[in-house]
């Protein structure tokens with residue numbers, strides 16, 4: 001094999017493999033899941049339907065959906081052993097550590113752990129989909145000294161997730177459930193992003209699905225990727241959220257903050273994207289969901305901060321927001337602690353990761369690039 005010396009730092013612009021799971025097209029600013037525009041899916045489909053679409057390549061028939069919904073509803077409860085493992089972790093650790101540990105425990109306990117046949121992989125993906133919300137919900141509650149809430153099988157995925165976290169009727173109001181469902185659909189899949197690529201690298205060694213998802217969670221945690229939704233909220237907090245303020249006043253303070261941050265050469269999380277250079281295809285849909293939450297909770301000043309930062313970044317650098325930008329304040333308004341935002345991203349992205357694990361396994365080649373050595377020349381001891 002001849003060694004190429006051209007280095008593509010960060011693999012930017014490198015096409016590594018085919019995928020039929022999704023198509024990100026920065027030219028048309030579109031995102032298709034298995035051929036369907038994500039905006040249409042977000043408007044019309046449940047997250048359960050979108051998960052099946054990503055895994056199988058087609059939207060489910062009514063009977064297929066019924067089967068999956070029944071499976072999901074009967075596998076939602078937090079297993080006592082997983083709860084025990086979570087309880088061993090301090091509440092001072094990051095909730096992403098809890099999510100990562102829980103997936104690892106779930107893998108070690110799964111009957112099909114070492115079976116990587118297509119049927120077993122799909123079964124494990126469905127199990128993780130069903131089991132993960134209880135991990136996030138319980139972790140959120142224990143950090144507030146609240147007891148675990150059992151799932152309800154009369155609720156769909158999005159409703160039940162909110163129920164297990166908050167246990168009140170206010171979070172089952174259609175406006176809240178819908179914004180949450182939209183966020184799950186939009187976060188589900190995005191081709192060869194860093195965490196999905198991590199999952200594919202791990203799968204390429206023929207390791208098991210839960211190992212791939214555990215590694216993917218590690219990659220998602222960083223603020224250059226999924227951790228940005230949390231970081232966005234820290235920015236809002238640093239600027240200061242003042243409920244009594246008008247939208248215009250909040251926007252003016254946010255603009256000032258952004259101008260100062262950029263003059264200090266700071267990177268502001270929630271802006272920019274490796275692939276989209278002219279705006280993230282998912283942002284308009286997520287921004288509409290955020291606006292619905294702002295109206296629902298009567299919190300116009302938050303939209304002032306949002307607009308002020310966006311405008312100042314656009315004016316100074318022409319850099320647009322990514323999906324994490326509207327998602328962060330949406331989860332904040334719903335009442336999640338800031339550190340829980342990226343675990344919510346996990347709950348959604350489990351679908352895309354596992355679809356890619358199955359695709360990688362179906363046409364595998366070990367992922368092992370080359371490096372150009374630039375250390376000391378050979379020397380003797």
Ligand SMILES: CC(=O)SCCNC(=O)CCNC(=O)[C@H](O)C(C)(C)COP(=O)(O)OP(=O)(O)OC[C@H]1O[C@@H](n2cnc3c(N)ncnc32)[C@H](O)[C@@H]1OP(=O)(O)O
Nearest residue numbers: 223224225226228266267268269270271272273274322324
């Ligand atoms: C769901 C998701 O995971 S979406 C991504 C979430 N991540 C973030 O929001 C983190 C903030 N954004 C970033 O760090 C970057 O935009 C990335 C990592 C997402 C993409 O980065 P890359 O394609 O590698 O571009 P890179 O970081 O080289 O940026 C190019 C230029 O734009 C600037 N830039 C890019 N994003 C930002 C930002 N958020 N704030 C300030 N400047 C930025 C860079 O400083 C760089 O400027 P320079 O050429 O003067 O040095």
Ligand SMILES: O=C([O-])CC(=O)C(=O)O
Nearest residue numbers: 189190192193194274275
């Ligand atoms: O595609 C990327 O690099 C990051 C991203 O937006 C995602 O994973 O949703």
